[in-house]
Amino acid sequence: MPDTPIRHAVLLFAMQDEALPLIRRLELDDKGHLAPPMPMRWFDGRVADLRVDVVVLGSDRRFGVDCIGTQPAAIAAQLVFDKLKPDLLINAGTAGGFIQRGGSIGKVYLTGGPFYFHDRRIPLAPFEPYAEGGWTLSNNAAAWVDTLGLEQGVVSSGNSLDMNADDAERIERFAAHAKDMEAAAIAWVADQHQQPMIAVKAITDLVDGEHPTHEEFERNLHTASDALSEAVERLLRLLAA
Template sequence: PFTACTFLLLFFAALVSSTKLESMTIQHVLVPIVMEAEAKPFVDHLGLELVEGFFPPHTPFLAYQGEHHNCKVTVVTMGKDTVYGTGMDNVGTTSAALGTFLALSRSEADGNPAQLVMNAGTCGGFQRQGGGIGDVYLTTGVAHHDRRIPIPGFDVYGIGKLETLNPTTMAKTLGYKTGICTTGNSLDWVEKDDEFMKDNNASCKDMEAASIAWIAKMHDVPYLGVKVVTDIVDGPHPTQDEFLENLHSAAKSLQDALPKVLEYVTDKTGQSD
C-alpha cells in the first residue's frame, strides 16, 4: 500500500537523482573519444594504460585506464577499421554507440559503474553562432541532423533531441563556450542537414555525440560533451582541409581542457549545475 512513507521515499529518490553531480562524489568517468589522434595527447598526459581484454573479442575498441584526482578514468576509443580493410578510425554513430554501450556494461559488471560519460572530440563550429577554430564547447544538448523520417512521431524520434547535463556555470568558470551539438554520419552536409542544424540551434556539428548521449541516457548516466572546433561549417574553406589542418592542435587543446573539466566535475565542493 502507498503510505506517506512511500511518498517520502519517492520524493527523496527523485531529489537525489536530479542533483546527482552536485551531491555525489564521482569516482569513475568514462571518456569516449572516437579517434586515436584526438585521444592520444590526453591519454599520455594522464599516463593512462591500455587494458587488454576490456572489450569482447572481435570488437575494435580500445580502453585506457588510470586515476586522476582520486577518480577512475576510462578513455575509450573506437579503434581502427578492419571490416572494410581501410585501417581508418571507426568514426560515426554505429561504432560510438556500440563502444560506449560495451564500456558502460563492463564498468557495471566490474562493480565500479561510470557515473559520468564525458564525450570528447572535435567538431565543426558555426560562424553564425560566434564559433571560431580552437574554441572549446561544453554541450548543453544533442540532436541528430541527418535522420529525416517525415511520419508523425517518427520525425521527433529521428531528430532524437536530448537535453544533457547543464554545464553553464562550469563553462563560465573555465572560460569555455556552451551550445547544442548535432550529429550526423557525414563530415560534409547537405541543405536538409543545415535546416535541421538551424532548427536545433546547433553550435557544434559532430559524428557521434547524439548516439553516445542516447546510450548514456539508457544507462541513466549523465552525458557531457567537450568539443573543440577544427573547422567552420558555414565558412569559406572545405571542411576536410580545415579539419586535417587543425586536428593535431585540437587534440592538444583537448589535452589541456579535459583535465580541467575532469577536475571541475570531481571537485568535492561540487560547483556544477
C-alpha cells in the same frame, strides 16, 4: 536527471589522434580492447581520487581507419555503461563550428545538451521527434562551463563530414554550435540507461567559413586536439577536487 557524486569518469573519443594528447598527459595505462573482437580500445588511470578511463572507437579490421561515426559510437557507449559503469560519460572530440554562432578554430564547448541528429529524416508523425532527439543529460554542465571559462553549446550529429541542404536545414533549426559524428548516438544510449553524459568539443573547421571542411579538418586536427585535451584535463581536475 540528478547527477550523482562523480568518482569515476569515462571519456569516449572517436579518433586515436584526438585522444592521444590526453592519454599522454594523464599517463593512462593501455588496457587493450574493451570487448574483443570489437575494435574499441581502453585506457585507464587516475586524476587525484578520480578514476578516469578513456575509450576510443579503435581501428576497423577491414579498412584500417578509426571507426568514426554514430554506429560504432553507440556500441562503445553501450559497452561503457555495461562494463565500466561510470558516474559520468564524457564524449570528447573535435567538431565543426559556425562563425554565425560565434565559432572559431580551437574554441572548446562543454555541454550537457541538447544533442540532436541532423541526418535522421523520418516523416512519419510519431517517429520525427525520436529521429531528431534533442537529449539533455546533465544538470551540472552549466556550472562546470562557468568555472572553467568555456562555453555551452548545442551539438548536432550525423554520419557525414560534409553538410548537405537537408543537414543544414536541421542544423539551423537546432541552432547548433558544433557539428560532429558521434554525440547524439552516445546521448541516445545514455538516455536509455538514464545516466548523465556531457560532451566537450573543440572546433577544427568552420562549416560556414570559406574553406572545405575536409581540408580544415586535416589542417587543424592536432591543434584542436591539444586544446581539447587541455580543457578536458582542467575539467577532470575540477571533478577530482
